[in-house]
Amino acid sequence: MTRILRALDDISDLYDAVFCDLWGCLHNGVRPFPAAVEALTAFRARGGKVVLITNAPRPARFVGEQLDRMGVPREAYDVIVTSGDAAQDAMFAGAVGRKVWHLGPSKDDGFFTEVPAAWAGRAEIERVPFEEAEGIVCTGPFDEVNEVPEDYRPRFLAAKTRGLPMLCANPDVVVDMGEKRIYCAGALAALYEDMGARALYFGKPHPPIYDMARRRLLEIHDTDDSRILAIGDGINTDVAGAMGEGLDVLFVTGGLAVDQFGPDAEEPDPDLLAAWLGARQQSPQYSIGKLR
Template sequence: MTRIISSLAEVSASYDALLCDLWGCLHNGVAPFPAAVAALQAYRAGGGKVVLLTNAPRPAKYVTGTLDRMGVPKDAYDLVVSSGDAAQDAMFAGAVGRRVWHLGPEKDNGFFTEVPPEWQGQAGIELVPFEEAEGIVCTGPFDEMNEVPEDYRPRFLLAKTRGLPMLCANPDVVVDLGDRRIYCAGALAALYEDMGGEALYFGKPHPPIYDLARRRLAEIGVGEEARLLAIGDGINTDVAGGEGEGMDVLFVTGGLAAGQFGSDVEHPEADLLEAWLAARQHDPQFSIGRLR
């Protein structure tokens, strides 16, 4: 049975590092949540390390830039590890071929142009039209504010017929941008799989992003025996991923599933929460209305 807590400080002293989701936990896509920022700052002031673990389909450099523009202070975290980082590594290794079609908005172009140090001087990736591609790299819809996955069904039918594998750079299905819900690459990849296509995933809940986070933590002195707490609002990404990695989990109920646990977002109703979690066969150690 999950334990509902009122603040991160109630449990955080038991952990050496936090793996904290961004969208829905630290910010809403438009502005940071002040209470969440303060909670992470306080945890770091006590000696803990904070990894912002995000399914953003861009390298960490670009995610950090977005956080800066949004006003998230640098002292709220130590590292950013993104799905883009983990998926980039797979792409440059040739997971879906060398000639790829990019399905995604222009803002994600850094996924291709920001070559990681370990791949400098190695065989490159060429962006080509769909008709010439060996594989697809999906970072989201071209127009995320207006398009839905079904818009891509005709193109996906052609891709499946040609046997094109899809690298999904962001397993999230939806996120909330302010008050608006938009589709992510994970929704497109799910449709492609439903149609019989092959999709490869590297963000939460899949192991590559957690392996990368552990490597980055080791670089700043957090070893293999460290006690880690995964924090997030995605039941199929943050919670499932943390549980799959054997970590304790803090589920933020006031994010994607906020409407499921009563009228007070800050205080989820225990009976509703337990029933909802049981139906999805997840049992995070802790739950909280909003990260604070």
């Protein structure tokens, strides 16, 4: 049974590093959570390393700049690893062809323009109109505030007919932006697969992003998996992915599933939590209402 914690400090001496999710754990898409910032900053002050691991479909530099604008201090983390980073490697390797149609908002343009050093000067990727594409790179809906996956069914039918593979740069299905729930690239990719087409994933819960997070951690600290704690609020992404990698998990109940565990987001009901986790066949070692 999952152990409900009062604070990260309850178990911080057991771990050298944390792989911490962003949206729902450290911020809500609009502003940071002060208690979460304080918890991560305190963990680092004791010598721990914090790797922010997110399904954001943009390279780490852009996510860092977004955190700066929100007011998340650099003292709260060491490294950022994104789904965009992992998916970029696949795209530049030609996973969905060299001529791609970008399905996503303009804020994700850095996925194409910020070329990783490892790929500089090598085969280029060209963004082309849908009719000329060999594959699709999906970073989300064009209008994430107003559109839903079904809006894309006609275009997806045409893409499936042509046999276009889709690279999904963000496996998240939904996130909460402030008080509004919005669809992510994962919801579009799920619809595309449901229609019988092929989608490729590189963020949580899939292995490539964890492999990259381990490599980035190794650059600053040498530790083994038994001393890494994964923190996240997504049961099908953060929890399932980390447990599949053999990592201990701290499940933040006050995120995406906040309405499932009683009236107090800070204090999940143990019985409701146990039943909910059991129904999903997940058993994170620890749970907490909000990261603090």
